[in-house]
Amino acid sequence: xxxxKLAFLILWLLLFFLCAYxxxxxxxxxxxxxxxxxxxxxxxxxxxxxxxxxxxxxxxxKPLSSWKEKAMIVFSDLCxxxxxxxxxxxxxDTGVLLxxxxxxxxxxxxxxxxxxxxxxxxxxx
Amino acid sequence: xxxxxxxxICLMFAIFAIGVTEEVxxxxxxxxxxxxxxxxxxxxxxxxxxxxxxxxxxNQLRGVHVPYDYRIQKAELDRIxxxxxQSVQVNGxxxxxxxxxxxxxxxxxxxxxxxxxxxxxIVLVWQNEGHMWxxxxxxxxxxxxxxxxxxxxxxxxxxxxxxxxxxxxxxxxNLYVTYDHxxxxxxxxxxxxxxxxxxxxxxxxxxxxDESYIITPEFxxxxxxxxxxxxxxxxxxxxxxxxxSNICSSNYKGKAYLSKTDHYCYLTMALDHLMGDxxxxxxxxxxxxxxxxxxxxxxxDENISCVFWLSDEIxxxxxxxxxxxxxxxxxxxEAVTLPPATSTxxxxxxxxxxLVVEMYQDHxxxxxxxxxxxxxxxxxxxxxxxxxxxxDGIHFEFVQEI
Numbered sequence: 416x417x418x419x420k421l422a423f424l425i426l427w428l429l430l431f432f433l434c435a436y437x438x439x440x441x442x443x444x445x446x447x448x449x450x451x452x453x454x455x456x457x458x459x460x461x462x463x464x465x466x467x468x469x470x471x472x473x474x475x476x477k478p479l480s481s482w483k484e485k486a487m488i489v490f491s492d493l494c495x496x497x498x499x500x501x502x503x504x505x506x507x508d509t510g511v512l513l514x515x516x517x518x519x520x521x522x523x524x525x526x527x528x529x530x531x532x533x534x535x536x537x538x539x540x
Numbered sequence: 541x542x543x544x545x546x547x548x549i550c551l552m553f554a555i556f557a558i559g560v561t562e563e564v565x566x567x568x569x570x571x572x573x574x575x576x577x578x579x580x581x582x583x584x585x586x587x588x589x590x591x592x593x594x595x596x597x598x599n600q601l602r603g604v605h606v607p608y609d610y611r612i613q614k615a616e617l618d619r620i621x622x623x624x625x626q627s628v629q630v631n632g633x634x635x636x637x638x639x640x641x642x643x644x645x646x647x648x649x650x651x652x653x654x655x656x657x658x659x660x661x662i663v664l665v666w667q668n669e670g671h672m673w674x675x676x677x678x679x680x681x682x683x684x685x686x687x688x689x690x691x692x693x694x695x696x697x698x699x700x701x702x703x704x705x706x707x708x709x710x711x712x713x714n715l716y717v718t719y720d721h722x723x724x725x726x727x728x729x730x731x732x733x734x735x736x737x738x739x740x741x742x743x744x745x746x747x748x749x750d751e752s753y754i755i756t757p758e759f760x761x762x763x764x765x766x767x768x769x770x771x772x773x774x775x776x777x778x779x780x781x782x783x784x785s786n787i788c789s790s791n792y793k794g795k796a797y798l799s800k801t802d803h804y805c806y807l808t809m810a811l812d813h814l815m816g817d818x819x820x821x822x823x824x825x826x827x828x829x830x831x832x833x834x835x836x837x838x839x840x841d842e843n844i845s846c847v848f849w850l851s852d853e854i855x856x857x858x859x860x861x862x863x864x865x866x867x868x869x870x871x872x873x874e875a876v877t878l879p880p881a882t883s884t885x886x887x888x889x890x891x892x893x894x895l896v897v898e899m900y901q902d903h904x905x906x907x908x909x910x911x912x913x914x915x916x917x918x919x920x921x922x923x924x925x926x927x928x929x930x931x932d933g934i935h936f937e938f939v940q941e942i
Contacts (some may be wrong), residue, residue: 435554436604439562449610451640465551466576472547504925506635506656 430468437461437502456505456512462499467491485531492530493523547685566607571646572600574611574678582671585761588622589673590628590664598634601647609642613656623663624688629681633661648680657834706755708762710736719757726779731741734764734773743839753796753849761805763796770796770809774828795816797847799855799898806834806855817842822870834870848899850906850933858896861910865933874934878910881926881938884917892917893926906930909942 416440438461445454458460470491477484561838579593579764598615599605606796613635636643636656644651647656663684665677665721679687708728709716718724728735735748761774764784772785787807794810795818810818819842822834836857846858856876858863863876880891893910900907908928917924920942930936 431554432558434551435558436562438555438560443562444608444638446644448638448640450640452610453638467839468547468551469544472543473541476541476543508655 416445430464434461434464434468437464437498453505456501460498460502460505461492463501467494470494485527487523488530490526492527493520496520496523496526552749564602564616565605567611569605569607571610571760572597574664577675577677579673580671581673584668586622586626586628586666589628589666590620592618593664593675594630594632597774598632606637609640610646611637611643612647613637615660623684627663627665627684629661629663629684634658634660636740651880656675706757708753708755716763717755717760717775719755719778724789726775728762728775728779729782731762731773731782731867734766734771735762748875749795752795754798754800756800759800759805761800763798763807763809770807772798772825772828774806776807785825785831786819787823787825788817789830795844797844799847799849801849801852804852805847806849807831808844808857818844820844836870837864837873845907846896846899850901854933856899858899858908860913861894861896862898863899863908863936876934876936878908878926878928878936881936881941883938884924884926884941888917893923897925904931906933908936 437457440459441454441456441458443454444450444457448454455476470487474484474487474491497516499518501512504512507515570657573782574597577593577597579589579596581592583589591845593617596615598612601610601612602614603611603907606612615635616633618633619629619631621631623629633652634647634649635656635810636647636649636658639656643649644924647658648662652659661681663681664675664681664841667676667681669673673683675762687922691778705721706719707717707722709718709722710732715735716729717728718726721834727927735753748762754760757778759776760779761772764771764773769789770787772787773782774785775782788811790809790811792810792812794813796807796809799806799808804824805828805939806822806824808820808822811821812819820836822836823831824834843856844859847855848858849855853869854865854867855869856866857873861878864873865876866873878893878896881893884893885891887929892912892914894932895911895913896908897911904928907929910926910928912923912925915923924941927939927942929939
């Protein structure tokens with residue numbers, strides 16, 4: 416196993432555990448402590464990561480050719496950034512949280528655009 | 541789709557692993573109570589020691605290993621005030637990780653207007669042995685103030701029951717008198733138990749009937765009662781010394797009227813209650829040691845509404861709107877009827893004033909105030925009363941409504 420694959424595997428595992436952490440904490444906060452706001456925020460973070468993980472898993476089996484796959488990259492990135500930024504902004508006011516979500520959306524579209532362009536170049540070569 | 545399925549299985553496993561790990565960590569979390577918390581330091585300044593405690597104490601509550609009913613985001617120290625040689629008040633702002641009732645309760649936090657932001661106020665009592673400092677007690681600032689002398693030494697001001705220079709006052713089941721509009725007070729020994737008998741036994745308020753006491757610099761007296769007897773509690777030196785004088789034995793607690801003339805003190809009081817009516821008796825004393833009975837006429841010895849002694853010999857007993865006047869301290873009585881309130885009758889068609897409630901003398905003129913038994917005639921929202929005057933004490937004339 417080369418270094419690149421090992422790094423990818425560690426990153427992949429981290430993503431899993433982070434997702435699991437969000438989902439379990441959301442359950443605890445909603446059911447046991449009845450903090451609806453924090454519970455929902457963590458649930459959103461967890462579900463975003465689930466979508467992101469499943470999208471990447473799906474894309475890894477397919478060639479990046481059709482617009483559907485390209486859209487999925489955008490969607491996957493979007494979920495990943497949403498999840499991370501919402502988690503860091505979880506104690507902010509609702510207005511700030513909305514701003515964070517919009518920022519995550521713009522950043523994810525830009526990052527996805529760069530990824531797709533990178534793959535397109537690679538295909539042409 | 542194979543990898544998607546695998547990812548889902550891995551995710552389930554990760555959730556299970558995280559759940560088990562967190563539950564184990566949270567259940568094994570050991571919360572350090574404030575009382576008994578120890579700090580080892582070479583410092584001796586209570587302020588610095590308390591600051592060190594604050595950050596140490598709240599840092600243990602940060603992190604994923606802390607359950608949400610204790611977990612905080614951060615703690616900010618706002619103020620430290622040294623209260624005495626051992627006590628320090630610490631004020632801080634605590635930002636909790638979640639909003640739940642348990643965290644507020646467990647950390648003694650005070651709700652603020654901001655979400656996740658709470659105030660923290662505590663008074664710590666420190667004790668040291670060498671370099672080891674230990675918190676021996678912790679309390680809220682209010683509890684500290686109650687325990688310490690700030691409030692305990694504050695003078696208690698009795699509540700004056702009437703807005704006059706000479707008045708009585710009640711504080712913590714003690715009876716006081718004041719002769720300077722509440723500036724200073726003199727306690728009536730055992731006064732509350734005997735004078736405020738109704739308030740104690742019938743749970744009524746502590747106001748005394750105006751006619752049942754006299755407070756003047758020359759003579760101050762209250763009617764005291766116990767289960768057997770009626771007594772006069774009086775002072776002749778502005779409350780400096782008090783005496784008690786037994787008047788009669790009676791266990792009925794009805795209305796009483798106290799009057800002071802040049803040489804006598806008169807007391808008229810309800811002695812018995814029969815078929816809905818109070819039956820009265822009158823006593824007088826010149827030396828406050830022996831009391832002699834003053835004979836009363838059967839025509840008015842029930843349901844008296846006012847007693848007024850103009851002098852040692854001349855007195856009035858009011859029964860409804862008829863005054864019974866004696867000029868030989870109860871030897872004979874003559875009935876004096878108040879005249880009709882003509883101007884009021886012209887207005888409303890009848891005379892409503894049928895109950896004399898007050899009499900007084902001003903510049904050799906005797907005044908009587910009559911109220912209403914039924915109480916249905918009001919003026920400006922107040923029960924109207926009629927004022928009458930007499931120059932000879934026998935013939936009264938209606939003056940006006942008051």
